[in-house]
Amino acid sequence: MQLNSFQQKAFDEQRSHIEKFGRRSWAWTIFFLLWIIVGGYALYLQIADGHIVTGMRDNVVWGLYIANFIFFIGISYAGAVISGILHILKVEWRKPIIRIAEMITVIATMIGPIFILLCVGRLDRLHHLILYPRLQSPITWDVFAITTYFTGSVIFLYLALIKDFAIYRDAKLKVPKWRQKLYKVLAIGYRGTPSQNKHIAISTNLMAIIIVPLAIIVHSVLSWIFGMTLRPGWHSTIFGPYFVLAAIYSGTGVLIMVMWVYRKMYKLYDYILDKHFIYLGYIMLVLGAAYGYFTFSEYLTDWFGSEKWNSEVIHKLFSFSEYGWWFLFANVAGILFPMFIVAFPKTRKPGWIAIASFFMVIALWVKRYLIIVPTLESPLLPMQDTRLEYVKYSPTWVEWALTFAGIATFFLGFILLSKFVTIVPISEFETKEKVEEKTIVPGTEIAQA
Amino acid sequence: MKQEEINDSSRRDFLKTAAVATVAATTCGSLACSCGSKETEQAASSEKVKLLSPDGQIVEIDSSYIQAHHHHASVVSSAEARNGIPGRKFVMVIDLARCKNARKCVSACQKMHHLPEEKEWLSIKLMKDNETSAPYWFPKTCFHCDNPPCVKVCPVNATFKRQDGLVLIDNERCIGCKFCMAACPYSTRVFNWEEPKQDLDLRDMVATPETSVPSKVGTVEKCDFCPDMARQGLLPDCVSACPNGVFYFGDENEDAVTNGDETVSFTELIRDRSGYRYMEDLGTKPRVYYLPPKDRQFPVERGYDNLPDDLKARFKDVMEEGKK
Numbered sequence: 214m215q216l217n218s219f220q221q222k223a224f225d226e227q228r229s230h231i232e233k234f235g236r237r238s239w240a241w242t243i244f245f246l247l248w249i250i251v252g253g254y255a256l257y258l259q260i261a262d263g264h265i266v267t268g269m270r271d272n273v274v275w276g277l278y279i280a281n282f283i284f285f286i287g288i289s290y291a292g293a294v295i296s297g298i299l300h301i302l303k304v305e306w307r308k309p310i311i312r313i314a315e316m317i318t319v320i321a322t323m324i325g326p327i328f329i330l331l332c333v334g335r336l337d338r339l340h341h342l343i344l345y346p347r348l349q350s351p352i353t354w355d356v357f358a359i360t361t362y363f364t365g366s367v368i369f370l371y372l373a374l375i376k377d378f379a380i381y382r383d384a385k386l387k388v389p390k391w392r393q394k395l396y397k398v399l400a401i402g403y404r405g406t407p408s409q410n411k412h413i414a415i416s417t418n419l420m421a422i423i424i425v426p427l428a429i430i431v432h433s434v435l436s437w438i439f440g441m442t443l444r445p446g447w448h449s450t451i452f453g454p455y456f457v458l459a460a461i462y463s464g465t466g467v468l469i470m471v472m473w474v475y476r477k478m479y480k481l482y483d484y485i486l487d488k489h490f491i492y493l494g495y496i497m498l499v500l501g502a503a504y505g506y507f508t509f510s511e512y513l514t515d516w517f518g519s520e521k522w523n524s525e526v527i528h529k530l531f532s533f534s535e536y537g538w539w540f541l542f543a544n545v546a547g548i549l550f551p552m553f554i555v556a557f558p559k560t561r562k563p564g565w566i567a568i569a570s571f572f573m574v575i576a577l578w579v580k581r582y583l584i585i586v587p588t589l590e591s592p593l594l595p596m597q598d599t600r601l602e603y604v605k606y607s608p609t610w611v612e613w614a615l616t617f618a619g620i621a622t623f624f625l626g627f628i629l630l631s632k633f634v635t636i637v638p639i640s641e642f643e644t645k646e647k648v649e650e651k652t653i654v655p656g657t658e659i660a661q662a
Numbered sequence: 663m664k665q666e667e668i669n670d671s672s673r674r675d676f677l678k679t680a681a682v683a684t685v686a687a688t689t690c691g692s693l694a695c696s697c698g699s700k701e702t703e704q705a706a707s708s709e710k711v712k713l714l715s716p717d718g719q720i721v722e723i724d725s726s727y728i729q730a731h732h733h734h735a736s737v738v739s740s741a742e743a744r745n746g747i748p749g750r751k752f753v754m755v756i757d758l759a760r761c762k763n764a765r766k767c768v769s770a771c772q773k774m775h776h777l778p779e780e781k782e783w784l785s786i787k788l789m790k791d792n793e794t795s796a797p798y799w800f801p802k803t804c805f806h807c808d809n810p811p812c813v814k815v816c817p818v819n820a821t822f823k824r825q826d827g828l829v830l831i832d833n834e835r836c837i838g839c840k841f842c843m844a845a846c847p848y849s850t851r852v853f854n855w856e857e858p859k860q861d862l863d864l865r866d867m868v869a870t871p872e873t874s875v876p877s878k879v880g881t882v883e884k885c886d887f888c889p890d891m892a893r894q895g896l897l898p899d900c901v902s903a904c905p906n907g908v909f910y911f912g913d914e915n916e917d918a919v920t921n922g923d924e925t926v927s928f929t930e931l932i933r934d935r936s937g938y939r940y941m942e943d944l945g946t947k948p949r950v951y952y953l954p955p956k957d958r959q960f961p962v963e964r965g966y967d968n969l970p971d972d973l974k975a976r977f978k979d980v981m982e983e984g985k986k
Contacts, residue, residue, distance in 0.1 A: 263879050265856035274840040334838020334880030341818040341837050352817035352841055442845045443944055592849040597787055597976040
């Protein structure tokens with residue numbers, strides 16, 4: 214494949230990242246593998262001894278795991294929605310960052326469902342979901358929705374990769390034979406003929422159009438696991454859109470964080486520019502405002518209406534002896550902080566935006582926890598139980614170990630994928646002129662180069 | 663005409679079996695027994711046991727007449743257990759005016775279903791509806807709702823609604839996702855968080871949704887209204903164990919319910935005593951009705967003062983609030 218000068222530059226600069234698996238990469242890989250091994254041991258205990266090793270009991274039947282499930286499916290929206298929508302809108306500046314966005318999607322969509330499996334008491338009976346499916350159960354909807362979504366995301370990522378695979382194939386990379394062969398297979402004979410380009414373009418457009426509604430369905434269905442029950446704090450009509458919005462929002466946050474890390478680590482300052490952070494910051498600001506609006510409207514109506522059960526949950530969220538501090542953190546760090554950071558020109562800088570994203574993503578995880586646990590701790594009938602662990606949920610080390618194993622898997626997935634494909638897609642820079650004109654802000658390094 | 667005849671004969675059947683159950687309950691008190699069965703007669707011993715009958719009298723009977731276990735004699739096939747008993751519509755009425763938290767129902771239920779002490783399929787709450795109203799004891803079974811939120815959410819049809827009104831669980835099918843537990847607004851369901859502490863010989867039993875025995879780790883279980891007893895024409899264990907006749911169990915189709923002591927018309931009972939269903943506004947349509955705690959037979963303290971400390975601790979908050 215013929216590369217134009219900009220593509221050549223992008224490839225040369227990133228070539229070493231996919232050719233070499235350096236000492237630092239090994240260190241991180243081993244570090245995350247250790248986390249995963251600890252998680253594996255925790256999982257072994259949970260399977261061998263039963264769910265008694267978790268903090269979950271008859272009232273709080275779900276805990277950290279389901280919060281992680283929502284969280285990971287949430288951040289997977291980075292690729293599905295951000296990259297999908299930007300593709301549909303033909304936003305040119307998206308090109309250097311779509312690879313990261315779609316990698317987040319695929320990795321997070323693989324990890325999320327593992328967490329819902331951890332809530333299942335009988336993993337040996339999972340085939341019952343296929344043998345005896347019941348269509349009216351939101352869990353069945355979830356099974357269908359998530360598998361479809363995952364398949365769609367993989368195809369979407371793959372379509373954007375074909376041209377790059379052809380580049381790797383033709384570049385005679387210094388990598389083991391099996392990898393050269395794999396690139397060849399994955400490039401499925403792409404030579405850059407007009408007809409091939411046309412087919413890829415049509416397929417990518419189609420997938421972008423399919424993936425956006427699919428993503429909306431996935432998180433709506435997920436929210437309905439809660440929304441369909443008669444529990445205070447869950448039985449809410451806005452849960453579908455509220456969850457979808459929170460998901461895109463947190464996905465944007467993770468995208469910004471990963472971009473910041475790779476830009477620094479791989480010195481990708483020529484490709485991932487300040488304006489990418491600023492533009493994504495604007496998107497984050499809008500999403501944050503919308504998410505804040507949903508949050509406000511959800512809790513205001515529950516609080517104002519002051520129905521008995523809703524009041525109980527609201528009381529738990531508002532009182533500082535219970536979840537008050539967490540609730541405050543979730544809203545300050547999750548809504549106000551990122552909005553202010555982006556709103557003021559002084560802090561509208563990549564570093565600040567990345568920090569805001571970091572806190573926002575944590576706040577959104579806390580928010581998921583606050584959706585799950587306080588409601589389950591407020592059953593309609595008085596508990597009147599003297600067993601403390603039945604009254605109040607506190608996660609055990611097993612749950613934390615598996616949570617961190619999930620996070621480690623996310624990082625490990627990134628390390629491995631970024632050693633297999635370039636973080637910044639090469640083939641996307643189709644013509645140098647186009648790149649300079651639309652992708653590069655005047656005054657930045659490339660325009661001068 | 664024909665329908666009436668069938669109804670009539672089934673009504674007679676039910677009253678007959680209910681009468682048997684009544685005899686069983688009155689003579690054997692809190693223990694389900696196999697009165698009159700040949701084996702026990704032959705093995706009659708001279709040991710006598712004192713028992714309390716539902717009307718509060720002490721009766722003395724031969725110990726050999728007592729069979730300590732709820733006998734899961736009528737093990738039906740899983741398919742039949744999913745279908746239910748044809749023509750029946752089971753219903754329960756709980757008379758709150760009679761409950762004094764004697765807790766015989768709880769222990770009988772645990773004994774008969776081989777449950778450990780900490781697992782309560784049937785629990786007794788101390789309710790206080792608002793600041794002014796007086797506290798009262800509130801036995802809570804599974805409500806076997808006609809619009810059951812738990813059944814709706816089950817992804818594998820492990821919990822299901824039968825034609826006789828019962829909501830049961832197939833613990834061989836259950837995958838343990840606990841969605842039903844999150845969905846049940848009454849916190850009825852319990853989970854086997856670890857390998858159940860049950861006799862080893864029970865584990866060889868074939869589990870059917872009607873017996874719910876043996877318990878299986880990682881699955882959900884709950885009050886089942888003892889359908890295996892109903893198949894034998896016997897009352898659920900909580901009903902026959904109650905010394906105060908709090909529980910009435912019966913068939914809505916026959917319009918008859920019995921607490922083992924008296925058999926009354928279901929509709930008349932609900933009409934005359936202002937029967938209601940707990941949290942009617944949730945739209946779950948429970949099959950358990952409550953009679954309000956009016957003209958109570960016992961002061962509420964009767965169920966509190968003699969409790970062991972660990973049980974007292976459960977109700978302490980409500981009792982103290984009541985005294986203020």
